[in-house]
Amino acid sequence: MSILNHFLFIAFPYAAIAVFCVGVTYRYKYASFKISSLSSQFLEGRSLFWGSVPFHFGIIIVFFGHLIAFLFPAEQLLWNSHPVRLLIYEATSLAFGFCVLMGLSVLFVRRLVNPRIRAVTNKMDIFLEILLLVQVVFGCSIALGYRWGSSWFASDLSPYLWSIVKLNPQIEAVSVMPWVIQAHIVGAFMIVFIFPFTRLVHILVAPFHYIIRPYQLVIWNRDRKTIRDPNTEWVPKRPKNT
Amino acid sequence: MNVRSQVSMLFHLDKCIGCHTCSVACKNIWTDRKGSEYMWWNNVETKPGTGYPGKWEDQEIYKGGWQKKGDGIELKGAGKKRGLVNIFHNPNMPNIDDYYEPFTYKYLDLIESPEGHDQPTARPVSLITGKPIDIKMGPNWDDDLSGSPDYARNDPNLKELSPAEQEAMFQLERMAFYYLPRICNHCLNPACVAACPSGAIYKRGEDGVVLINQDVCRAWRMCVTACPYKKTYYNWHTGKSEKCILCYPRIEAGLAPACMHSCVGRIRYLGVMLYDADRIHEVASCDESALVKQQIDMIMDPFDSEVIASAKANGVTDSTIKAAQYSPTYKFVKEWNLALPLHPEYRTLPMLFYVPPLLPVMASMREINQDDQKEKLSSVSKKWDDNWLYDTSTEELWGSIEQARFPLKYLASLFSAGDEEKVKDRLKKMMAVRIYRRWKTVGDVTEEKAKHALRDVGLSTKMADDIYYLTALAKFEDRFVIPPAHREEAVELLEFTGDHKGEVGFGPSKSVQRGS
Ligand code: SF4
Ligand code: SF4
Helix, strand or coil: HHHHHHHHHHHHHHHHHHHHHHHHHHHHHHHHHCCCCCCCCCCHHHHHHHHHHHHHHHHHHHHHHHHHHCHHHHHHHHHCCCCHHHHHHHHHHHHHHHHHHHHHHHHHHHHHHHHHHHHHHHHHHHHHHHHHHHHHHHHHHHHHCCCCHHHHHHHHHHHHHHHHCCCCCCCCCHHCCCCHHHHHHHHHHHHHHHHHCCCCCHHCCCCCCCCCCCCCCEECCCCCHHHHHHCCCCCCCCCCCC | CCCEEEEEEEEEEEHHCCCCCHHHHHHHHHHCCCCCCCCCCCCEECCCCCCCCCCCCCHHHCCCCEHHHHHHHEEECHHHHHHHHHHCCCCCCHHHHHHHHEEEEHHHHHHHHHCCCCEEEEEEEECCCCCEEEEEEECCCCCCCCCCCCCHHHHHHHHCCCHHHHHHHHHCCCCCCCEEEECCCCCCCHHHHHHHHCCCCCECCCCCCCECCCCCCCCHHHHHHHCCCCCCEEECCCCCEEEHHHHHHHCCCCCCCCCCCCCCCCCEEEEEEEEEEEHHHHCCCCCCHHHHHHHHHHHEEECCHHHHHHHHHHHCCHHHHHHHHHCCCHHHHHHHHHHHHHCCCCCCCCCCECCCHHHHCCCCEECCCCHHHHHHHHCCCCCCCCCEEEEECCCCCHHHHHCCCCCHHHHHHHHHHHHHHHHHHHHHHHHHHHHHHHHHHCCCCHHHHHHHHHHHHHHHHHHHCCCCCHHHHHHHHHHHHCEEEECCHHHHHHHHHHHHHCCCCCCCCCCCCCCC
């Protein structure tokens, strides 16, 4: 058992993170063409709305819910010390969890049923969607069955995750957790593991820079203004391109 | 002043014969790949008609282009706020059925079917799913279908016309149509560039060609909504958007783009125009009635020494300035004021100009008594029992334009944001040149009348001769004045095009696997 635990909670997370880093860097640098959200709205738009919108907004909130408890466990516990605040936090997370569940189910059915969407689906898409579905179902049932998740996540799981980050893994706490939670943890690292090989990479190129960039974009092959200036000395530098 | 150069286009609609050679040339070179079967970077539509994709001009549906907001402008259906909020589902995006589902036929069935009682048939199959489909729409489904209830009568440009005017337009005897070839306008204020959240779309500084970097596009699909002309297309297979690249590899080599090179009617002209880039925002935000005039105003005189100095300071090469001085588009657009942009009210400042069609406008139908004529016919000849005369005479000077069977209002809604005077002005000039040439060649018009016609529209005989030459006789070199890219830039054009700007528009540079 302990070997299995060591594998699942130490070796596998590290492997997943390594694969994630190398894979994502490689893909961005050498196969940027293959990074795309691969939207299928063009082929089918109506049911996509009922899937994509609740799924995406839901998962963003749920993700940040986890992230906060991971990054700021003390503050989280402080917040949770008041029952009303705890309830607000838990209820919101759960509600958005259900959003994800609903959205993902719609997306999954759409992917299987619509022949046009089938045409742009590969095995990895199906695998990923099943993995996400299982993960969300586990997540929601944990939130319902093991209260209050935000508190024990902050007190027990956050230290575990930090121990991974600090290269000094402490798995005593996770080893004794109920199997659903363990499965949820392994599932999470599984997602990290396959991340670079899936369409999930589009998360990393979310276009936040759009907010600050000017609307129009002009690119010159070479910046003739400086090149023509006799005072600029020639350097084998690439053109400025703005 | 901040003078830049733009490779601009001019289509002479009177000459387009609707042969679609241009579309086919483009398709064979650029869009015969998987996922792009439905795309026609160059398409030719019949007007009145709904066009491609259906009703693309109806911005209540597609929310393309810019709209006025206070003193400035904003994107109608995209932009920083709307674009990012709607990124998971874009409510104004056309889908494949608005274009058509691409299909082929199972030709092999004709050969390989087992023996049976019936002739084998080649059934249509979808190029997306591979399954048999009932074809509902195809490329140029609406070709030549003026007057038809599904297409012509749903033309968004008819909105301004009263029901009576519409009826009159579609009476069988009066019915007319013309062709509208369309490519990307390589706008000065491109909505597609502004709408791209990834910043994948850009305008080239040197020649103004608007391109999508295939390595940076992430399928956020906002350009498809934002381009009011629907000239960016989403490739459902690669998950990247694509658009007309104005055959930039050919332009860089000084060759005409494929659609223009192959144009059978020789309606297409390509040349450089110098413009003042500092004025883009101001012009794009000006009053709707002033849009056309302002846009033409911002095109600069390539002979003016100040303009040349500013262009040079900006790095515009001498060869480009020289090309601008010989530019056929400059002559049509600025010198002769014969051309208009398509739907200037979208405020993208399109750099593809059209000479509006005179022919469908000019001819009129008159009722006359043909009984005398009929008596003269021999017994075997076919006799028409109606009394209509298809009249293209130039008897009355301007009467026919005003009482044209094609309401000017309709043309105005396409080419001048509803200002009939501007269209009339162009048409009258063309008519004047016609009358003038008629005096010269046929001789049934007096010199006095011909000169009078020219004077009326403010053309000199020299101008009329030039217009005639460039319209009717122009050789290849007259129609296309393209400065090739410079040798010393070869490195940037080749090497840096690859790693800075992505394999633009060439489609997959690596083999594609969906989902991964
Ligand atoms: S016409 Fe071309 S340049 Fe203009 S907005 Fe559309 S795609 Fe962009
Ligand atoms: S090739 Fe020329 S004449 Fe033929 S349809 Fe195209 S634009 Fe018109």
